[in-house]
Amino acid sequence: xxxxxxxxxxxxxxxxxxxxxxxxxxxxxxxxxxxxxxxxxxxxxxxxxxxxxxxxxxxxxxxxxxxxxxxxxxxxxxxxxxxxxxxxxxx
Amino acid sequence: xxxxxxxxxxxxxxxxxxxxxxxxxxxxxxxxxxxxxxxxxxxxxxxxxxxxxxxxxxxxxxxxxxxxxxxxxxxxxxxxxxxxxxxxxxxxxxxxxxxxxxxxxxxxxxxxxxxxxxxxxxxxxxxxxxxxxxxxxxxxxxxxxxxxxxxxxxxxxxxxxxxxxxxxxxxxxxxxxxxxxxxxxxxxxxxxxxxxxxxxxxxxxxxxxxxxxxxxxxxxxxxxxxxxxxxxxxxxxxxxxxxxxxxxxxxxxxxxxxxxxxxxxxxxxxxxxxxxxxxxxxxxxxxxxxxxxxxxxxxxxxxxxxxxxxxxxxxxxxxxxxxxxxxxxxxxxxxxxxxxxxxxxxxxxxxxxxxxxxxxxxxxxxxxxxxxxxxxxxxxx
Numbered sequence: 001x002x003x004x005x006x007x008x009x010x011x012x013x014x015x016x017x018x019x020x021x022x023x024x025x026x027x028x029x030x031x032x033x034x035x036x037x038x039x040x041x042x043x044x045x046x047x048x049x050x051x052x053x054x055x056x057x058x059x060x061x062x063x064x065x066x067x068x069x070x071x072x073x074x075x076x077x078x079x080x081x082x083x084x085x086x087x088x089x090x091x
Numbered sequence: 092x093x094x095x096x097x098x099x100x101x102x103x104x105x106x107x108x109x110x111x112x113x114x115x116x117x118x119x120x121x122x123x124x125x126x127x128x129x130x131x132x133x134x135x136x137x138x139x140x141x142x143x144x145x146x147x148x149x150x151x152x153x154x155x156x157x158x159x160x161x162x163x164x165x166x167x168x169x170x171x172x173x174x175x176x177x178x179x180x181x182x183x184x185x186x187x188x189x190x191x192x193x194x195x196x197x198x199x200x201x202x203x204x205x206x207x208x209x210x211x212x213x214x215x216x217x218x219x220x221x222x223x224x225x226x227x228x229x230x231x232x233x234x235x236x237x238x239x240x241x242x243x244x245x246x247x248x249x250x251x252x253x254x255x256x257x258x259x260x261x262x263x264x265x266x267x268x269x270x271x272x273x274x275x276x277x278x279x280x281x282x283x284x285x286x287x288x289x290x291x292x293x294x295x296x297x298x299x300x301x302x303x304x305x306x307x308x309x310x311x312x313x314x315x316x317x318x319x320x321x322x323x324x325x326x327x328x329x330x331x332x333x334x335x336x337x338x339x340x341x342x343x344x345x346x347x348x349x350x351x352x353x354x355x356x357x358x359x360x361x362x363x364x365x366x367x368x369x370x371x372x373x374x375x376x377x378x379x380x381x382x383x384x385x386x387x388x389x390x391x392x393x394x395x396x397x398x399x400x401x402x403x404x405x406x407x408x409x410x411x412x413x414x415x416x417x418x419x420x421x422x423x424x425x426x427x428x429x430x431x432x433x434x435x436x437x438x439x440x441x442x443x444x445x446x447x448x449x450x451x452x453x454x455x456x457x458x459x460x461x462x463x464x465x466x467x468x469x470x471x472x
Binding site: 007008009018053054055057059062063064067082084085086087088089090 | 130132133134135219220221222223224227244245246247248249250252267268269270271272283285290316318322323327328329330331332
């Protein structure tokens with residue numbers, strides 16, 4: 001099991017939960033598990049072709065999966081997967 | 092002529108001067124420094140106050156907004172007496188009250204692709220305290236093009252981010268967010284709310300980075316994204332990498348300033364509110380209530396908004412629950428929907444019409460209009 005940290009703007013799609021435990025060997029499998037259990041979050045993470053949206057950053061621990069193996073990045077038990085959305089607020 | 096400190100300044104900055112990492116040399120660097128603050132709101136307020144106090148010699152302010160009562164919960168540079176004043180004037184007064192030695196440069200204009208370079212070129216670095224997607228990318232790109240570091244912070248509800256972008260060898264905002272999210276996919280700050288203290292924490296992280304960069308001490312947030320979660324009181328940091336296609340000192344993505352509204356998918360002219368022939372004025376709804384007309388007034392706002400202000404006849408069915416709660420509304424009933432300002436209720440009307448409801452209308456202006464034109468005792472939020 002790995003932890004997926006849900007950022008504030010997306011918690012409305014996870015019933016308010018800030019952490020979701022999911023199982024899977026790779027980032028792709030974990031996110032699939034997440035979207036299966038919380039289907040409303042899917043359109044925020046993936047485009048119509050099922051590809052991760054370019055403004056969604058996924059990190060395994062403190063590393064960006066773009067610089068690892070993208071969605072094929074392996075996730076070990078106890079790892080933390082973070083979804084980092086763009087937030088623009090400042091006022 | 093080399094910069095010196097007056098006796099008054101030596102006394103004022105004594106706690107800096109006795110820090111070996113700052114000292115006379117550092118305090119003179121601060122006095123010589125020129126920092127541009129974009130926005131004097133939530134993030135800009137603590138930035139401006141502390142940079143003024145720390146003795147940053149020249150501080151430029153970009154803002155063209157006026158102080159609103161709803162700003163005071165977090166924008167601590169403005170006071171109750173400043174409501175309706177230009178923020179830039181109110182901010183300058185507070186800063187000069189703390190430190191009359193400052194030079195404040197007021198840019199009371201929106202930052203645009205046309206004026207950004209000319210403004211930013213006058214400064215050593217920029218602290219970004221803006222609140223929207225187009226200006227975020229504009230600030231980043233102008234910093235990249237002019238070679239000025241972008242001290243970044245942003246906030247949402249209970250969560251904040253901070254970093255230092257666009258240094259010679261470091262990543263920029265576009266390395267983290269190559270493309271903006273389509274509008275509407277993430278709620279804006281005005282819709283989402285923000286804990287008043289949050290911008291204080293993030294703005295002061297930015298201020299700390301500004302001062303360290305001027306002094307050339309410590310390790311900045313270059314290459315790191317600081318994440319702050321106020322609810323759980325946790326700081327985390329993530330590694331940021333410069334786009335591998337960008338050699339040192341050069342960005343392979345940003346070539347010139349562009350139309351940032353278009354880039355962020357925001358139409359130049361906001362679409363006219365979808366007024367349909369069936370829309371009702373708030374005063375018409377009031378007459379319907381007074382005359383005892385048989386209709387259902389559906390409030391499609393959220394429960395916490397209903398607690399702030401409501402119209403007594405209204406039934407609360409939040410927009411998000413409406414599809415599941417259609418059974419509560421009979422298809423042949425006469426329905427009027429309302430929300431805060433009329434946008435969500437227009438969506439509710441569309442949804443009901445698509446679901447086969449025929450007699451359904453929107454109350455234009457929402458509860459804000461109701462407060463203005465019908466019952467001023469209903470508070471506006």
